[in-house]
Amino acid sequence: MRVTVRLFARLRDIAGAAEMPREIPPGSTIRTVWTQLAGEFPGMAQYERSMSSALNADYARMDVEVHEGDEIAFLPPVSGG
Amino acid sequence: MSLPPFAIGPAPLALEPLVSAIAADSDGVDGAVVTFFGLVRNHNQGRRVRYLEYEAYEPLALKAFGRIDDEVRTRWPGMRLALHHRTGRLEIGEASVAIVTASPHRGDAFAACRYVIERVKQIVPVWKREYFDGGDVWIEGATADPEDAAARAEAERIACA
Numbered sequence: 001m002r003v004t005v006r007l008f009a010r011l012r013d014i015a016g017a018a019e020m021p022r023e024i025p026p027g028s029t030i031r032t033v034w035t036q037l038a039g040e041f042p043g044m045a046q047y048e049r050s051m052s053s054a055l056n057a058d059y060a061r062m063d064v065e066v067h068e069g070d071e072i073a074f075l076p077p078v079s080g081g
Numbered sequence: 082m083s084l085p086p087f088a089i090g091p092a093p094l095a096l097e098p099l100v101s102a103i104a105a106d107s108d109g110v111d112g113a114v115v116t117f118f119g120l121v122r123n124h125n126q127g128r129r130v131r132y133l134e135y136e137a138y139e140p141l142a143l144k145a146f147g148r149i150d151d152e153v154r155t156r157w158p159g160m161r162l163a164l165h166h167r168t169g170r171l172e173i174g175e176a177s178v179a180i181v182t183a184s185p186h187r188g189d190a191f192a193a194c195r196y197v198i199e200r201v202k203q204i205v206p207v208w209k210r211e212y213f214d215g216g217d218v219w220i221e222g223a224t225a226d227p228e229d230a231a232a233r234a235e236a237e238r239i240a241c242a
Contacts, residue, residue, distance in 0.1 A: 008138055009208035010219040052225040054206075057140040059227055073138055073206075079220040080135070080142075080166060080207030081119050081178050081198055 001026055003066055005033060006073040011051070014043040024066070030055060031062040033072050050077050086162065087146040089139050089207075091169040094118070094176040099163045103183045110159070113187035115194040119178040121171045128213035135168045135177060138206040142166065145205040148227055152200065153182075153193050156237065160184045160193050166207055177209075196240035203232050 005020050012018050015037070024032055030053045038044045053062055054073040066072060083102040096116050103114065121133050146164050153160050163181040171177055178201060182193040201207075203223045210219050226232065 006138065008206065009136055009210070010221070013219075050221070050224050052206075054138070054141055057138070058144065059141070059225070073141070075138065075206050075225055076208065076219070077221040077223055078202070078204070078206055078225045079209045079222040080137070080205045081202045 001028075001068040003033065003069065004071045005037065006071060008073070009076050011044060011047060011074050011076050015041050027065065029063050029065050030060060030072055033066065034062065034074065037074070044074075047074070047076055051075055052078075084163070084165075087143055087150070087164050089137055089142045089146075089166045089168060091167065094165050094167050094179040096179055096181065099165065099179055099181045103161055103163050103181050107161075107183060110185055111161075111183045112185045113190040114181060114183045115187070115190040117178070117180040117194050117198055118176045119198065121173050121175050121177060123173045125211060125213070128211070128215075130173065131212045131214065132173065133171050133177070133212070134210045135166075135171060136208050136210070137166065137168050139168075141206045145225075145227065148204070149197055149200045152233065153197065156196070157184060157189045157193050160189060162193065162197060164197060164201070166201070166205065168207070192240045196236050199236035199239050200233070203229075203236060 007015050052075040150162050161183045165179045167177050180197050182190045184190045204225050204227045
């Protein structure tokens with residue numbers, strides 16, 4: 001099934017894209033998507049413990065299941081203000 | 082029409098319209114309005130900063146603003162909040178964030194205002210890239226986790242110190 005990945009700040013720089021479509025197997029979780037990405041872009045692995053994830057623009061844990069058409073975002077540590 | 086209480090985007094920030102918007106639905110119960118303007122500083126960690134670029138995951142940032150508002154109303158019943166954050170390139174001295182709190186008593190309004198900026202730094206999906214003399218770097222602060230009770234307690238501790 002097809003999902004959209006959104007990346008921000010340094011994660012976006014590492015991947016060279018802010019948004020990318022991804023094909024993943026049914027039953028996948030956010031973690032499945034992350035593992036696939038981190039395999040493709042080795043520079044991302046260092047963010048495994050410090051980043052946050054979101055599903056359809058809501059914070060979501062890595063074990064949450066994703067569905068066709070979902071938007072999954074990976075967020076490096078934030079620095080607003 | 083008055084300004085929305087929560088907003089994020091590239092428009093320059095101004096405190097006065099926000100204060101007016103908050104004051105407009107006060108019904109006279111407020112005894113205090115506290116404002117905070119976060120500015121782009123010309124130095125950071127020994128570097129001479131040229132400018133900053135802010136990026137946000139805007140729909141989630143707005144939800145995080147709403148969450149902070151809920152937390153504020155739980156902790157300080159009756160408190161009213163306005164919170165605007167800017168994105169894009171900001172020059173030295175420009176404002177990146179504007180916060181207004183209004184309540185019957187000044188102590189609560191000061192505390193809530195401080196709480197809000199601490200929570201912004203903890204859980205709002207905004208990132209700043211610092212362009213300094215000799216290079217640029219993404220600033221990375223807190224791992225955003227709205228459910229982290231320890232972080233929330235720390236923000237409250239700082240606010241009420």
